[in-house]
Amino acid sequence: MTSFESDYNNGMLPEILQRLTQTNSEKSTGYGFDPYCESAREKIRLACGKPAAEVFFLLGGTQTNATVIDSLLVGCEGVLTAETGHINVHESGAVEASGHKVLVVPGEGSKVTAAGIDGYMEAFHGDETYPHMVQPRLVYMSFPSELGDIYSAKELSDIYSVCKKHGLLLFVDGARLGYGLMSQKCDVSLPFLADHCDVFYIGGTKVGAMFGEAVVFSNIPAPKYFFTTVKRHGALLAKGRMLGIQFDTLFTDGLYFKAAEHAIVMAERLKGIFTRHGIGFGADSPTNQQFVVLTREQKEQLSTQIAFEVWSPLPDDRLLCRFVTSWATTDADLEALDRALA
Amino acid sequence: MTSFESDYNNGMLPEILQRLTQTNSEKSTGYGFDPYCESAREKIRLACGKPAAEVFFLLGGTQTNATVIDSLLVGCEGVLTAETGHINVHESGAVEASGHKVLVVPGEGSKVTAAGIDGYMEAFHGDETYPHMVQPRLVYMSFPSELGDIYSAKELSDIYSVCKKHGLLLFVDGARLGYGLMSQKCDVSLPFLADHCDVFYIGGTKVGAMFGEAVVFSNIPAPKYFFTTVKRHGALLAKGRMLGIQFDTLFTDGLYFKAAEHAIVMAERLKGIFTRHGIGFGADSPTNQQFVVLTREQKEQLSTQIAFEVWSPLPDDRLLCRFVTSWATTDADLEALDRALA
Amino acid sequence: MTSFESDYNNGMLPEILQRLTQTNSEKSTGYGFDPYCESAREKIRLACGKPAAEVFFLLGGTQTNATVIDSLLVGCEGVLTAETGHINVHESGAVEASGHKVLVVPGEGSKVTAAGIDGYMEAFHGDETYPHMVQPRLVYMSFPSELGDIYSAKELSDIYSVCKKHGLLLFVDGARLGYGLMSQKCDVSLPFLADHCDVFYIGGTKVGAMFGEAVVFSNIPAPKYFFTTVKRHGALLAKGRMLGIQFDTLFTDGLYFKAAEHAIVMAERLKGIFTRHGIGFGADSPTNQQFVVLTREQKEQLSTQIAFEVWSPLPDDRLLCRFVTSWATTDADLEALDRALA
């Protein structure tokens, strides 16, 4: 069945498979101390315009969020996020598992805002009871946001400024970073992002890799024991070179960006198909996740031919449904959707 | 200076001091295995109408909340609360320190509601992504609520029913329980409360004791290792008899209730004083905490003679200020307030 | 350079690479809900002789140890292990990160023993202070042990009996399970193991997979929220089918066992080479890890041509060095070692 369930419903980019095949019989030191990882780190630093950045490879998004946040906070410090933030809803309490409270700040839609953070911090320090409260230390945001929205360069820059004003760190979850950067609406480049946050990661899992996320400490040094913290979180891959090979390939000849761009093109065509069939959207997403409003009957009928995810019921009993394109979405996939909607 | 800062700004009830004095030269086994603790447990079981309840003595509210919640939840389970819930705001993340997420449910004012809990749980199980989410396991509410409000017998009963419907436990924070039960608006008795929740505690610290909270597992057995969990949380008093003596005294001749009733009478008189001086209230509290609205000038002037707490600024730049009576509030205190407002 | 550094210094078995290649263009549901995972689970149940076992796929050893242990213990419960146990030494406190204490019991060499566990438990319950102590709940052992030793069927059976006697669970870390089962000294079969512990895992990472560990709850049901706990630990692979494909391949036509057997044959030949060159062993290992004693000069000289790990200095200033074979060790590797020693 044709599937728009997610951007992790597929395999890996053929270029990555090819590199894994070519190198399979080699032997190398484990845990990321191999030449492929070193080469990948160097290419990422270059792509970010940050020659001194420290780069680490982890395996998946929840793991990376929990590990990075835990490495930067002491116990009674908390992390600010939008209410819809992935760490707040869909990670089974992985951040709290290390003892840190997730603090919701008002934002716009699924995004945090400089004003929301500023208001929270001003009120916090004005409150005489604040020593009894969790101490805000870090802002978490994802790029694109949980519902596929993106931040403009100005928004990002304002958020980073307000973080600095209040002594907060800024951490950007880039599990779908490629799809954000390649959005037609996006005026943020990778170096701009790297320059306007303290630490972020470049998502591989959802953008063509088999698995893997590259954490980049772009404006602060990595915490002293970051490697050990990665191990402690069970996030250290024994055959570490598998991560190096994947990211080295992704950052050779712009593969990461090309793969993401393909998904954006397909998402725009997918939007056109739904529109043509008179189906509307629950959110205006310029990235590879599209949130479509279906009646329960439409949902039933469509799901006999197309796999997709029901995101949430709406107040009027219709359903918000998610359709996701990826580097692996084909013309045939879109044609099947078009036919199924006919 | 006359102080309405809190109900823990005082010493202990004279009856307690007298018992401590009388027994001071005795020797006894530590950690709560003494005759005073045993006697106090028995009196509490009797007052609750729960002859089989298990009763434990801890030292303070935050500690008790964190210990009880930790003892009842496994890692990925969370606790539902009103947004203003003490565990959500004023405990420095003590619940998260044991790895548990605090989940906010919609309520009314500072109270949780049966409808709010029901709606949350219905949506939760309808959401296909719920295995990726923190699993709701327990409802936390305080009686009175964080802003001094109380629950009617019907409200409490409905909440407990909805908890049972969804397999949730109900835990009632009674740090100020006496003041709630003795409120003129209250139709909940101690046995009714004990019958309509799984576990609750009877606050001593704020109701006449020097310190101490009595945890009552009234409708469920205590978790297998509760004693060890208390120790692990640093909540086990070596000279445990000091807790037994205090609670034994509080539950002799209804002292706990008389002490609380005094505070309620004084709170009603305090309300009258503010009203007489044309000062209004930010919340309608039938208990010993009164939330009064002052201009910044009024606040400045009044605080030269009276100690009280600024709770939060209001949107119109006036200040919500808290005045708390207790078993120790005197006629002279009220007269001083009356004079200061003149 | 020829490397005997580890059994994770290589790629993946060609059969696995082939299956990944064949299936790469497919799309499937994430998180392990795909047909490959289902097939792999079924084959593992069959190989274990446990048709009702629950099987889960995680990514690496430390992660698996921490997740399984956390899922089975409440806060104040601890895990018993040999002093050399991987969880006690080489996992950066991943078990403690979830709040659980690792308790060392006396054993023999790197193995736990039924007598050691029994003695610990007898003393524990005899100690009147035990409510103040961490409550033993689970025994952790690895098969083979940390230093490559194996347990006989009788030893394993005795350990499981003593666990049952004291209400303890038995968890077997099988990161190198294949190499243990295929050891010439081993009289334990996979079904026997599955029958003589509560939960164990079949290591893929070190036995031919790219990554992956298959957790088998063979004699107890999985804890209610195990899937959510896996997610919470960051141990849930988005592209879950990659684990299914690997384990399905490993458990087709006995590939897992053949791959492990090769390593054992090579380890025996490696032993012969060292013996022939007059070099002795620091431990008698019947599996794929060999611990050799070298002078510092020998170590310096050998490491110019051969990669291996210095395990620890010895009291006489010589060095205990580890040489590991794997399914990927070749004749050429052994010849290179032979030449280097000449």
Place this chain on the structure above:
Amino acid sequence: MTSFESDYNNGMLPEILQRLTQTNSEKSTGYGFDPYCESAREKIRLACGKPAAEVFFLLGGTQTNATVIDSLLVGCEGVLTAETGHINVHESGAVEASGHKVLVVPGEGSKVTAAGIDGYMEAFHGDETYPHMVQPRLVYMSFPSELGDIYSAKELSDIYSVCKKHGLLLFVDGARLGYGLMSQKCDVSLPFLADHCDVFYIGGTKVGAMFGEAVVFSNIPAPKYFFTTVKRHGALLAKGRMLGIQFDTLFTDGLYFKAAEHAIVMAERLKGIFTRHGIGFGADSPTNQQFVVLTREQKEQLSTQIAFEVWSPLPDDRLLCRFVTSWATTDADLEALDRALA
């Protein structure tokens, strides 16, 4: 029954009871922001010869150990201790509850040694796998040790030097500090101790107070969020002045030292009584805890008249029994023991 069970089997020093009585009707700000706490802090600084020390009051020993250690360590850092260390055995995993591993170092009897710490650290840094291990950060020792032994000034000084050499912090658990300092064998003074560790606490609970431990950051500043961490651990007393009053009294006219000295005198007399009756000791303790070896028959007979604790069985089936004196031990208590042994 006459009791030598513990030094927390009694009430409080009469001087403390008197001060509590005198001040009971006052009102004051909570959480330690009252004049009594301020006065007590100042007297403690003076007694320690550390005018800049930061002093905090907590309630009990386990709580204080867990809070101080958690405040000084990040997740993957661990704490070194003797095997018998209270945090390693008798605190229900309170240190692990915050995620920190307790690492046992070789020592002498129940004491850590400079050589043991040095050896551990030298080996640690020599081990190439150390990034996979818990990072040692702090040494925990108690004064007196778990079995009543004391450290000489030279031993303490050497330990602190070796800590500095390896970048470790030194934390001294002084739950029974008074009894250590007043031991006839002791050449350590309070200022010397304060000068030869980073942080320590002065135990009140076991030395005449009703409860309370005074944490003194004598050579390092308190961690930035120490107050919030105290709250988070449930270790913040609402009626904080009760701690201030107790410590202010203890540090007025040397009461703390006089009370402890009395216990030492009584312990020496108790030793004499046992010796006279031909009963030997399992450890040579110069403080208020005496460890006596009894046959099971002797134990049965004696315990009909005297309360004491069985510490542990000995290999020869005799029992190691603990007898503890305190500031509250009377001539009559010793005479009762003497008669009971006759």
